[in-house]
Amino acid sequence: MNSPLIQARGLIKRFGDFTAVDGIDVDVRAGEAFGFLGPNGAGKSSTMRMIGCVSPPSEGELRILGMDPRRDGPRIRARLGVCPQLDNLDTELTVRENLTTYARFFGIPRKVARARAAELLEFVQLSERADSKVDPLSGGMKRRLTIARALVNEPDLVLLDEPTTGLDPQARHLVWERLFRLKQQGVTLVLTTHYMDEAEQLCDRLVVMDGGRIVAEGSPRELIERYSTREVVELRFTTDEQGTYAEKLAGMADRIEVLPDRVLMYVADGDDALAEVHRRSLSPSSALVRRSSLEDVFLHLTGRTLVD
Amino acid sequence: MTASAYVLEYHLVNYRRTWRASALSTLVLPLLTMLGFGIGVGGYVTAGVDGVDYLDWLVPGLIASAAVQTAIGESTWPVLSYFEWLKVYFAQAAAPLRVADIVTGHLAFMLFRVLLSAGAFLLVAAFFGTLHSLWAVAVLPISALTGLAVAAPVMAYSASVTSDSYLAILMRFAVLPMSLFSGVFFPIESLGLLRWVAYVLPLWHGVDLSRAATLGVSPGWDGLWQLLYLLGWGAAGWSLAVRRFGKRLVV
Amino acid sequence: MLTLVLPKLVSFEGAGRRSASVAERNVTALGSAYWLVMLGGFLEPVLYLFSIGIGVxxxxxxxxxxxxxTVSYAEFVAPAMLAASAMSGALSETTFNFFGKMKYMRLYEGMLATPVRPIEIALGELAWAMIRGSIYSAAFLVIMVAMDLTTPGRALSAFPATVLVGFAFGALGMMTSTxxxxxxxxxxxxxxxFALFLFSGTFVPATAYPAALRWLVEVTPLYRSVDLIRGITTGTVGxxxxxxxxxxxxxxxxGLAVAGRRMERMLCK
Structure with missing residues (x-):
């Protein structure tokens, strides 16, 4: 029913000999929260910059809000909100001025800009710091201010490039909570992340990227169902040779992954599997049963962990 | 004392990496000023000054002025950035160095830079045959002393501000007027009562002493007082700088 | 679908308006110390005028x-100081400051996520540099008239010339920064x-130089600027x-064309 806000077909971005984005197809529909998940260098940020109309595609088709970014850049950007990976706030201005000046770039009248700045500062809980300069703010506050700045033009589409990278856990949760509120208000969010928990918290639908390509697509739940088991048992052994235990564990799980510091058993019922491990007296130094996550999906798809 | 030598060594090692960037301004700019001003404008000063050719009269002033420029250049942005951006002083303070060692060592490096640029300028001046006496060699210690007289207090100033806007203000409201009205380009006698401002500031004394040296004229007892006056600026500046540095580094 | 057709407060019209919003940002960013720096910028040519023009x-x-x-030396030097200050005012804003904003503050990255285009940033920054430079120039012309170094009428017609000089050097500086x-x-x-400042017919006529140097000097932008403004303030226009x-x-x-294109290449990779 809805025509997609973003539609990409065979989208490619090259920098000289290096292909950062290697032919991806993406559809983002109005009102959804869409994620690009992948490790550093997967091509997420390059994709975001193309969608933000600040980086022309090398090849392929890209339409944003029904327009062509090559021709209609300013028109499209007028309706986007962008929160870049590294904060590029204006350090010579105050918190409030960062919002009001930015609004002027969109041609928003001063009076409206002031009212909206007050509203947004309230929303990101920075009203008390309105007249402070940007530098003394904490990382989390700066990120919230950047998010507020991205909302100043009441965008149809908000792009968030790694919105919580580099933040401490408490600050991350605050950002997530604000983004979730936006989502509830019906704002379309597109975000990149290499945090699984972030993708699971925020995204209705996501694509997993690796090496410039899309390797899987679906909702977090679908992806887990498709590429992993319901539960995971994480075992650590005192010896360095986790691998020798893997052989002994064979047949006890759907799949076994050996990581440098632990062995993962993919099973339907974790407690059963763990009991079986103990019965065979393999005696791990520690054991943990948890639910499968997108981390496991990524490990399955690429054979690598996401954050290293 | 040896501890300041270590600090000096640090700055010298650093300079080995960056000297090329400053070589241009150290050598070429004075040369250009001499050509453009001394010879260009000098050609129109047909009567000379005090019975001396304008170029010969101007050159010692330019050397003293170049010494001051170098001293100011080294005691402003580098000092601010060692506090604010590069945090070099804080790293030094974490080593077993006293604040006075840090100040003295850096100041010694600044004087080294002053001597380099004064020396280079002196050679060029000799090449153009503007030096009238062997006493011209005395220009080197005079430049160092003049450099000290401005570098030390300016170092204290740079340690007291946190934004480089204040350095720009110093350049425009203090350094530029001083350079233009300290008898480098024209005799300060024509300034009227304003010449007393030039007497108070260090540059004029450096210019006057240098001029006496390159023209081979005895400065008389006045010269001794001028030397002591410059030393006074240096000593007062040094103790002020140590105090300002202490405020920032020892908390 | 509703969001796609709703009229927005956002307007697309006019590169002019968007450039103005870039200049507006600089006005908002003026700190308290900045006014002193500005006063200093105005003072600089005046100090030179008194030291060289009158002293020498x-x-x-x-x-x-x-x-x-034949004119007095101060009348000769004053228009040159005016041209040189229009040059240095324009260059300081479009080289050092502009480069810092582009490379280190990543200020323009944020602006480019809005409808503002690279060329509009260039125009906005240039316009800002010009506002500042024009205030300096106007004040200096007033001083020239007060010191009887030119007539009020000539000062009035010299003003647009100083603005042109500022624009030209601003564009040149911006191109260099990119x-x-x-x-x-x-x-x-x-x-x-500094070399331009010394040798552009500022302190002595270019005819004082050897022939080869003279021709080199006469094609430099500052020489042409000095020539233009001196022609007007001394009433010898030809x-x-x-x-x-x-x-x-x-x-x-x-300068503007190159700067706009280079910015596009650097910022919109």
Whole structure:
């Protein structure tokens, strides 16, 4: 029913000999929260910059809000909100001025800009710091201010490039909570992340990227169902040779992954599997049963962990 | 004392990496000023000054002025950035160095830079045959002393501000007027009562002493007082700088 | 679908308006210390005028213009200081500050996520540099009139010429900023600027130089600017000054075109 806000077909971005984005197809529909998940260098940020109309595609088709970014850049950007990976706030201005000046770039009248700045500062809980300069703010506050700045033009589409990278856990949760509120208000969010928990918290639908390509697509739940088991048992052994235990564990799980510091058993019922491990007296130094996550999906798809 | 030598060594090692960037301004700019001003404008000063050719009269002033420029250049942005951006002083303070060692060592490096640029300028001046006496060699210690007289207090100033806007203000409201009205380009006698401002500031004394040296004229007892006056600026500046540095580094 | 057709408060009209919003940002960013820096910028040519024009002028007396007229040395130097200050004002804003915003503050990255385009940033920054430079120039012209170094009428007609000089050097500075790689290169720019300041017919007529140097000097932008403004303030305007105007207009157009294109290449990779 809805025509997609973003539609990409065979989208490619090259920098000289290096292909950062290697032919991806993406559809983002109005009102959804869409994620690009992948490790550093997967091509997420390059994709975001193309969608933000600040980086022309090398090849392929890209339409944003029904327009062509090559021709209609300013028109499209007028309706986007962008929160870049590294904060590029204006350090010579105050918190409030960062919002009001930015609004002027969109041609928003001063009076409206002031009212909206007050509203947004309230929303990101920075009203008390309105007249402070940007530098003394904490990382989390700066990120919230950047998010507020991205909302100043009441965008149809908000792009968030790694919105919580580099933040401490408490600050991350605050950002997530604000983004979730936006989502509830019906704002379309597109975000990149290499945090699984972030993708699971925020995204209705996501694509997993690796090496410039899309390797899987679906909702977090679908992806887990498709590429992993319901539960995971994480075992650590005192010896360095986790691998020798893997052989002994064979047949006890759907799949076994050996990581440098632990062995993962993919099973339907974790407690059963763990009991079986103990019965065979393999005696791990520690054991943990948890639910499968997108981390496991990524490990399955690429054979690598996401954050290293 | 040896501890300041270590600090000096640090700055010298650093300079080995960056000297090329400053070589241009150290050598070429004075040369250009001499050509453009001394010879260009000098050609129109047909009567000379005090019975001396304008170029010969101007050159010692330019050397003293170049010494001051170098001293100011080294005691402003580098000092601010060692506090604010590069945090070099804080790293030094974490080593077993006293604040006075840090100040003295850096100041010694600044004087080294002053001597380099004064020396280079002196050679060029000799090449153009503007030096009238062997006493011209005395220009080197005079430049160092003049450099000290401005570098030390300016170092204290740079340690007291946190934004480089204040350095720009110093350049425009203090350094530029001083350079233009300290008898480098024209005799300060024509300034009227304003010449007393030039007497108070260090540059004029450096210019006057240098001029006496390159023209081979005895400065008389006045010269001794001028030397002591410059030393006074240096000593007062040094103790002020140590105090300002202490405020920032020892908390 | 509703969000797609709802009228937005956002307007698309006019590169002019968007450029103005870039200049507006700079006005908002003015700190308290900045006003002092600005006063200093105004003071600089005045100090030179008093030191060289009057101080050294006493040693020189009168000086002959290329056209044959004779003026006092202060009258000769004052328009040159005016041109040089229009140059340095425009260059300081469009080299050092502009480069810092582009490379280190990543300010333009944020602006480009909005409808503002690279060329509009360039225009906005240039307009801002010009507002500042024009205030300096106007104040200096007032001083020239007060010191009887020119007439009020000539000062009025010299004003647009100083604005043109500022625009041309602003565009040149911006072009240079997009071409240089690091802060170290600013040493070169500073030295080049100083050389221009000394040799552009500022303190002595270009006819005083050897023939080869003289021709080299006469094609530099500052020489053309000095020639234009001196022609107006001393009342000796001729066809050469029309040539100066064309020269500066070409410089402006080329500088802006290159700067806009280079910014697009650097920021929109």
């Amino acid at each position: 002028g006493q040693l020189i007396g009168d000086i002959g213009l290329p056209g044959g007229a 071409l240089i790689r690091s802060w170290q290169d600013f040493d070169l720019i500073g030295s080049a600027q 066809w050469v000054q029309a040539l100066d105007v064309v020269y500066l207009l070409v410089l402006l157009a080329v």
